Amino acid sequence: MEIQTPPTEKPYEKSEGERRGLLIINTGDGKGKSTAAFGLALRAKGRGKAVQIYQFMKVPSARFGEHRMFEQIGVPVEGLGDGFSWKSKDLTHSAELAREGWQKARAAILSGEFFLVVLDEITYPLIFGWLPLDDVLQTLRQRPSSVHVVLTGRSCPQELIDLADTVTEMKMVKHAFEAGIPAQRGIED
Numbered sequence: 791m792e793i794q795t796p797p798t799e800k801p802y803e804k805s806e807g808e809r810r811g812l813l814i815i816n817t818g819d820g821k822g823k824s825t826a827a828f829g830l831a832l833r834a835k836g837r838g839k840a841v842q843i844y845q846f847m848k849v850p851s852a853r854f855g856e857h858r859m860f861e862q863i864g865v866p867v868e869g870l871g872d873g874f875s876w877k878s879k880d881l882t883h884s885a886e887l888a889r890e891g892w893q894k895a896r897a898a899i900l901s902g903e904f905f906l907v908v909l910d911e912i913t914y915p916l917i918f919g920w921l922p923l924d925d926v927l928q929t930l931r932q933r934p935s936s937v938h939v940v941l942t943g944r945s946c947p948q949e950l951i952d953l954a955d956t957v958t959e960m961k962m963v964k965h966a967f968e969a970g971i972p973a974q975r976g977i978e979d
Contacts, residue, residue, distance in 0.1 A: 811937040812955040813930055817913065817946035820960030821978075827908045827940045828856050834938075835865050839905035843867040844895045846888055846943075847874055847911040854979040868894070871915075888915035892926070902934035913943025916950075923947055 814830070816823035831841045843860065845852070848869035860867045870891025871884060878884045892915070899907050915921045927949055930939060941950060951957050966974075973979060 810935045811933060811939070813953060814938065814940045815946055815950060815954045815957045816940065816942045816960060817944060817951075817957065818960035818962075819944060820962040821965065822960050823942040823944075824856075824910050826958065826960075827910060827942050828860075830938075830940055831860070831865055831906060831908055832863075834906040835863060840903060841865050841906045841908070842898050842904045843908040843910060844891060844898075844912075845869050845871070845910040846891055846915050847871045849873055855976055870894070871911075874914075885915070885918070885920035888918075888920040892921050896925070896929050899929055899933045899937055899939060902937060904937060906938045906940065908940045909942070911943045912941050913946045913950075916943075916947055917945050923949060926950070927953060 814827075816826050828843075831843055834841050843865060845867060848854075849872055850869040852869045857867050868891075871887050872878055895907065895909055895912075898904055912921075912926070916923055916926065930950075930953060933939065941954075946957075
């Protein structure tokens with residue numbers, strides 16, 4: 791490890807640009823895409839802002855740790871899918887659920903009612919061809935200027951990356967699963 795000298799001067803100047811809703815993308819093959827989006831949701835809720843979370847691949851009855859906590863603090867999380875594609879009994883139905891879910895998410899974004907809308911795992915229905923990319927792009931361009939939107943998932947389409955204000959690519963360096971360690975409750979669910 792190389793020891794570094796702590797900076798003694800601020801490494802950046804304060805931005806003078808307009809405050810507006812941001813389009814934020816968390817993508818890549820590493821862990822933490824949804825976790826980072828949920829952290830933003832907590833930050834916004836902590837400031838008294840209205841937040842809505844849509845999970846495109848989770849079932850409506852999902853009760854993972856984030857669902858339990860968000861329920862306690864009054865952040866709505868809506869599962870829009872029927873599980874990951876390898877668990878689906880009918881991919882045509884999965885696609886139908888994604889399209890119905892998108893209409894809900896689209897309405898929430900365009901309503902201006904929410905400070906932050908999280909579209910968790912939306913890249914999957916996009917890359918599977920279940921959702922029309924052009925409609926998603928158009929909605930994000932037309933959203934009220936006060937609405938922040940976070941998109942998560944692997945293999946994010948380049949058109950969304952080009953439109954986004956902030957894009958973070960999570961890169962897997964090492965994962966416990968590769969060493970045969972199963973998912974841990976409270977860490978990965």
